[in-house]
Amino acid sequence: MSKNAVIRHALEQGQGILRLAPNWVPRSFCIPGRRIKLHPDDYYALGADRGGIDERWFASTTPADNGPKTSPNEGLSFIVFKDGTRMETVTFRDAVDELKGDLIGERLWKSCRQWPMYAKFFDNQGSLPHHVHYGDRYAAKVGQRGKPEAYYFPPQVNNYGAHFPYTFFGLRPGTTRDEIRQCLMNFSKGDNKITNLSQAYRLETSTGWYVPPGVLHAPGSLCTYEPQKASDIFAMYQSVADDHVIPEDLLWKATPPEKRGDCDYLIEGLDWEKNIDPDFAAHYFMRPRPVRPVSAMQTEGFQEYWICYLAREFSAKELTVLPGRTVTIRDRGAYGLILMQGHGRMGVWDIETPALIRFGQLTHDEFFVSAAAAQQGIKIVNPSATDPLVMLKHFGPGNPELKPVAQP
Secondary structure, three states, X not given: OOHHHHHHHHHHHOOOEEEEOOOEEEEOOOOEOOOOOEOHHHOOOOOHHHOEEEEEEEOOOOOOOOOOOOOOOOOOOEEEEEEOOEEEEEEHHHHHHHHOHHHHOHHHHXXXXXXXXXXXXXOEOOOOOOEEOOOHHHHHOOOOOOOOEEEEOOHHHOOOOOOOOEEEEOOOOOOOHHHHHHHHHOHHHOOOOHHHHOXXXXXXXOOEEEEOOOOOEEOOOOOEEEEEEOOOOOEEOOOEEOOEEOOHHHOOOOOOHHHOOOHHHHHHOOOHHHHOOOOHXXXXXXXXXXXXXXXXXXXXXXXXXXXXXXXXXXXEEEEEEOOOOEEEEOOOOOEEEEEEEOEEEEOOEEEEXXXXXXXXXXXXXXXXXXXXXXXXXXXXXXXXXXXXXXXXXEEOOOOOOOOOOOOO
16 A cells, blocks of 8 residues: 555544654653653663653654754654554654645645644653754754744643752843853853853643743753644753753754854844843743633533643643543644543544553554544543543644734
């Protein structure tokens, strides 16, 4: 069967819902927090030199940018088609290219010609270095796209906070470019102490943050659900984090060759006003917002909240189907989803939350819902008498249901 035939049959088999395989991504500069359900023996399944697996990517058409040792298709999600005993897998990117508006909706296909976001679990034992994802203008200089991202801290994967459940965001008001320049010039001399010029916020489960492009941030050690624009651009501005030395190549990772060594170039890549915003938390902290009045939703058997709603490029919801209830959920756009708790049935699919996953093992906890199926409505059954069925849903840009939120 041809690749395109597999894709078409998979969409038909799932009645508009594609099953996705787990998509594990290592980072050489990270120590896994071991909360993303990967088997304890498999966190270094790609080799110790590749680093630990501390990320799982969802609905991704974006290759991971992990240097010269990056595996083929690393970062790309795969759809799964099973016909009797025969199993076929095809990249989700190929599925989008083949199905176009039949999968992601005509509005998104015409405006983006791709699925323009992905989500991930980020699960690090300690804090990450203070780093930045550049905006579109700077990213284009190295052939990439800019990347805003958002954070949400699901309680189901945060039974403990690991070593440093605080995140540094931006820079203290009053910080000068000269102070940042000195930190960057000191990068190869040991700890450049750039977080002395920032401020940390304690992380709280069931809440989140929006991080615009150009804003420095050093994510803390809660396991994080991260919807983001389809890009893997980053540059590390901190030289020592959590007692780990950061290679200087990661400082210049997203810099054109002719600009390497130019600290002023790195400074100009920052959105200075957002970094020194004295009301940063007021502008970018997100508490969940109910999609509809909570009492009305509970009467119908579910609860649904917007958990990421400040970005124009993506959004996300948390859906809970109450124990013993059957609901039909309608959305006005295509979305990917990851099951967080419980088991049941969604459309034609049995769905379940695994307790432990071997590297390479297939699951029934991740899916992608086509635009047409989402608009028609998805029937979800929670057969448990006690356990809620909880999933996180990630959407592309311009969600018609989401009222725009003014950004500073």
